[in-house]
Amino acid sequence: MSLVLSEIGCHDRAIMSFLQKFKALQWPALGDPSLLTPWIQENLEVFIEGAVEASLSRKNQHNCPANLRESIRYSLLAPGKRIRPRLALACGQMLQIHPLAALSAGAAIEMIHCFTLIHDDLPCMDNDDFRRGRPSNHKVYGESLALLAGDALMACALDTLLLSRDSVPADHLLSALDRFSWASGARGVMGGQAQEFLLTAQSTRPQLETMFAGKTGALFSASLEIPMALAGLSDETREGKVISRFAAELGYAFQVADDIEDAEAPGSRESEKPQSILFYISAKQAAQETYSRLLRATDELKLCFGSKALALNAIAQEVLQKLQKQGQNRE
Amino acid sequence: MSLVLSEIGCHDRAIMSFLQKFKALQWPALGDPSLLTPWIQENLEVFIEGAVEASLSRKNQHNCPANLRESIRYSLLAPGKRIRPRLALACGQMLQIHPLAALSAGAAIEMIHCFTLIHDDLPCMDNDDFRRGRPSNHKVYGESLALLAGDALMACALDTLLLSRDSVPADHLLSALDRFSWASGARGVMGGQAQEFLLTAQSTRPQLETMFAGKTGALFSASLEIPMALAGLSDETREGKVISRFAAELGYAFQVADDIEDAEAPGSRESEKPQSILFYISAKQAAQETYSRLLRATDELKLCFGSKALALNAIAQEVLQKLQKQGQNRE
Numbered sequence: 165m166s167l168v169l170s171e172i173g174c175h176d177r178a179i180m181s182f183l184q185k186f187k188a189l190q191w192p193a194l195g196d197p198s199l200l201t202p203w204i205q206e207n208l209e210v211f212i213e214g215a216v217e218a219s220l221s222r223k224n225q226h227n228c229p230a231n232l233r234e235s236i237r238y239s240l241l242a243p244g245k246r247i248r249p250r251l252a253l254a255c256g257q258m259l260q261i262h263p264l265a266a267l268s269a270g271a272a273i274e275m276i277h278c279f280t281l282i283h284d285d286l287p288c289m290d291n292d293d294f295r296r297g298r299p300s301n302h303k304v305y306g307e308s309l310a311l312l313a314g315d316a317l318m319a320c321a322l323d324t325l326l327l328s329r330d331s332v333p334a335d336h337l338l339s340a341l342d343r344f345s346w347a348s349g350a351r352g353v354m355g356g357q358a359q360e361f362l363l364t365a366q367s368t369r370p371q372l373e374t375m376f377a378g379k380t381g382a383l384f385s386a387s388l389e390i391p392m393a394l395a396g397l398s399d400e401t402r403e404g405k406v407i408s409r410f411a412a413e414l415g416y417a418f419q420v421a422d423d424i425e426d427a428e429a430p431g432s433r434e435s436e437k438p439q440s441i442l443f444y445i446s447a448k449q450a451a452q453e454t455y456s457r458l459l460r461a462t463d464e465l466k467l468c469f470g471s472k473a474l475a476l477n478a479i480a481q482e483v484l485q486k487l488q489k490q491g492q493n494r495e
Numbered sequence: 496m497s498l499v500l501s502e503i504g505c506h507d508r509a510i511m512s513f514l515q516k517f518k519a520l521q522w523p524a525l526g527d528p529s530l531l532t533p534w535i536q537e538n539l540e541v542f543i544e545g546a547v548e549a550s551l552s553r554k555n556q557h558n559c560p561a562n563l564r565e566s567i568r569y570s571l572l573a574p575g576k577r578i579r580p581r582l583a584l585a586c587g588q589m590l591q592i593h594p595l596a597a598l599s600a601g602a603a604i605e606m607i608h609c610f611t612l613i614h615d616d617l618p619c620m621d622n623d624d625f626r627r628g629r630p631s632n633h634k635v636y637g638e639s640l641a642l643l644a645g646d647a648l649m650a651c652a653l654d655t656l657l658l659s660r661d662s663v664p665a666d667h668l669l670s671a672l673d674r675f676s677w678a679s680g681a682r683g684v685m686g687g688q689a690q691e692f693l694l695t696a697q698s699t700r701p702q703l704e705t706m707f708a709g710k711t712g713a714l715f716s717a718s719l720e721i722p723m724a725l726a727g728l729s730d731e732t733r734e735g736k737v738i739s740r741f742a743a744e745l746g747y748a749f750q751v752a753d754d755i756e757d758a759e760a761p762g763s764r765e766s767e768k769p770q771s772i773l774f775y776i777s778a779k780q781a782a783q784e785t786y787s788r789l790l791r792a793t794d795e796l797k798l799c800f801g802s803k804a805l806a807l808n809a810i811a812q813e814v815l816q817k818l819q820k821q822g823q824n825r826e
Contacts, residue, residue, distance in 0.1 A: 220681050226709050228681035232689035288638035307619035312685050318649045319680025326673055334665035342657055349650025350551050350559035354643045358563035378557050
């Protein structure tokens with residue numbers, strides 16, 4: 165039995181065979197991005213569920229109580245777009261890290277994302293009763309348990325990233341953990357949320373962009389930069405810089421395309437303080453300018469990585485097409 | 496410049512010299528426990544403040560916004576007993592790991608402890624307006640920021656544990672991170688809190704003890720078991736088992752001694768469901784039985800580690816004396 169299995173000591177045979185299956189997993193052929201989508205469909209949800217179960221119960225340890233487990237599972241296993249894990253897998257395949265390592269990075273980031281959504285929906289934050297068409301976590305389990313579920317997901321994410329322990333050099337994993345911590349903490353998503361409270365009608369566009377770089381950008385960037393760290397690729401190298409720039413532009417473009425879409429929805433209205441880039445420029449201008457920036461970063465990625473970048477390119481094209489339409493359909 | 500400094504890339508010279516100072520730090524002589532207390536007084540608070548600052552700002556990264564930093568500092572740097580870091584340092588000295596590694600373990604656990612206190616005080620949990628005689632975090636900064644401060648402290652703790660990266664083998668650090676994640680998550684402190692919601696008047700004493708083993712025991716045990724992991728000592732060895740047993744008994748004894756003290760306080764009254772061991776047995780019986788259990792574990796520790804265990808023994812004696820008084824002063 166492998167080191168990680170005996171150390172984790174999962175008592176459940178199902179969990180042990182789950183991990184063994186993913187240790188033996190191989191990437192689909194690189195260069196044909198259409199092969200990665202079915203591979204992800206086959207593996208990602210199974211992996212996320214297996215990873216959360218492996219985190220919640222272990223041999224010789226107190227296991228997670230039923231109420232907390234149910235609350236965590238309710239939000240984490242709800243249907244979602246899984247855009248961050250998809251990015252992590254496309255980047256992991258491009259850099260040819262072990263598929264288990266890429267899955268553990270993607271699942272860990274999705275857990276952090278889920279954690280922030282549960283806490284965001286709480287009455288003291290956005291007070292949202294619904295999330296993705298279902299009652300939000302605290303509407304089902306109560307505020308206290310929703311709070312704890314979010315809190316506990318951070319440790320689940322850490323456990324999940326540690327599942328890659330046997331599949332990458334220890335030093336690479338430690339660098340990935342450093343990058344993970346940055347994205348999840350006060351310099352990343354939590355910092356962006358706190359910064360949002362500081363925005364006023366007088367805030368500048370760079371201040372808004374700094375807020376977004378934390379609030380939504382941090383986890384987008386981490387989705388590519390954690391696999392990069394797991395591959396042992398420093399952000400000081402040319403390849404590393406190209407990936408980081410692409411990650412930042414892609415995260416920004418997702419945000420802008422979403423904001424334009426929201427602004428077009430019936431009932432939307434201008435706010436008194438900046439909540440999106442549309443506070444400063446028109447939707448047409450925002451779409452066109454963002455399109456150019458993302459296109460440049462995507463071209464740079466293709467130039468640097470050639471056909472290995474095709475899966476990441478395919479994700480970027482989805483956003484580029486959306487932005488292109490948004491830049492055309494208006495005066 | 497060392498690897499960790501260049502990788503972390505702290506922009507602040509004060510932070511760099513802070514880390515360099517702690518890299519050069521040495522333990523006081525082992526075998527005279529009276530030397531460790533002034534050593535801790537000299538180093539612990541300085542280290543905790545330096546570690547949180549190092550976590551909140553780094554070169555080339557978005558830094559923590561001022562409101563979040565202030566809220567984190569307010570709770571983390573408030574005067575406290577620092578019992579968990581003291582345990583980590585006594586255990587780290589006993590096992591002769593690098594002082595920086597022991598400090599990083601102790602500070603990381605204190606950050607998790609602080610995170611749970613901030614969230615515990617929130618209106619949806621215990622709704623406490625005061626903590627250690629000062630207004631609780633959300634009374635000063637509002638609920639949203641208190642929520643984010645707690646959330647962000649988990650990443651601060653992870654950053655802080657990673658400060659030991661140059662001072663211990665990478666594999667030991669990964670095992671320590673696994674132990675850290677257990678204590679902080681659904682199998683540890685969060686699980687214990689969730690389990691508390693499940694207790695009823697019909698709950699058994701073992702159910703209450705399982706709840707405490709998570710809610711307060713997990714971080715106590717981690718205070719000794721993280722340094723143990725950093726030393727490369729497995730919990731399958733005789734020494735490892737002795738430390739783990741001592742840690743569990745010490746955590747339990749702290750809980751019981753506190754509960755007896757609380758029950759003696761004016762205005763305390765019986766609750767309808769178990770909140771302490773006093774729901775099942777008398778204070779006298781609880782004190783005597785807990786005293787014997789801790790004494791046995793302490794003797795075992797001294798037998799195994801000899802004079803190296805004197806600092807841990809001194810902490811255990813504080814609790815033993817308290818329990819002894821509590822076992823005498825009543826019918």
